[in-house]
Amino acid sequence: MIRRQVSSLLLLSSLLSSGAAAGCAKAGQSTASRAMDDATTTARVKTALLNDPNVTVARIEVETAKGVVTLSGQVKTVEERDAAIAAARRVHGVADVKSALQIQPGPES
Numbered sequence: 001m002i003r004r005q006v007s008s009l010l011l012l013s014s015l016l017s018s019g020a021a022a023g024c025a026k027a028g029q030s031t032a033s034r035a036m037d038d039a040t041t042t043a044r045v046k047t048a049l050l051n052d053p054n055v056t057v058a059r060i061e062v063e064t065a066k067g068v069v070t071l072s073g074q075v076k077t078v079e080e081r082d083a084a085i086a087a088a089r090r091v092h093g094v095a096d097v098k099s100a101l102q103i104q105p106g107p108e109s
Contacts, residue, residue: 038064041093045069048091054083060101062088067095074104 042064049057060073069088075081081101088097 034066037093038066041067041069041091044091044093045088048087049084052083052087055080055087060084064094067093068098069094069096070098070100072100073102075101076104076106078103 042062045062045064046057049055049060049062056076059075060071063070063072069091071084071088075084081099081103084101085097085099088094
């Protein structure tokens with residue numbers, strides 16, 4: 001009888017442990033999936049900026065965390081800043097856009 005209870009407890013413990021491990025694996029996949037989504041969103045935003053003739057991409061950095069895109073760096077005008085923000089907002093997967101862009105007119109301005 002005691003042997004049966006011990007066996008039952010071991011089986012139950014084993015099942016619970018494997019369930020917890022599966023839960024951890026799913027959480028890890030979720031984090032990895034989110035990181036992949038953020039990397040994809042960053043690439044899409046950079047592409048959108050490259051395709052916008054009103055934006056000088058070489059001076060803009062893009063970072064994405066949980067779908068929130070942060071643009072940083074330098075732009076020449078308020079219009080260029082606004083164009084960069086608008087281009088980022090149009091990208092699929094972007095939840096919000098934060099701007100840390102600084103306006104620094106070039107020597108020809």
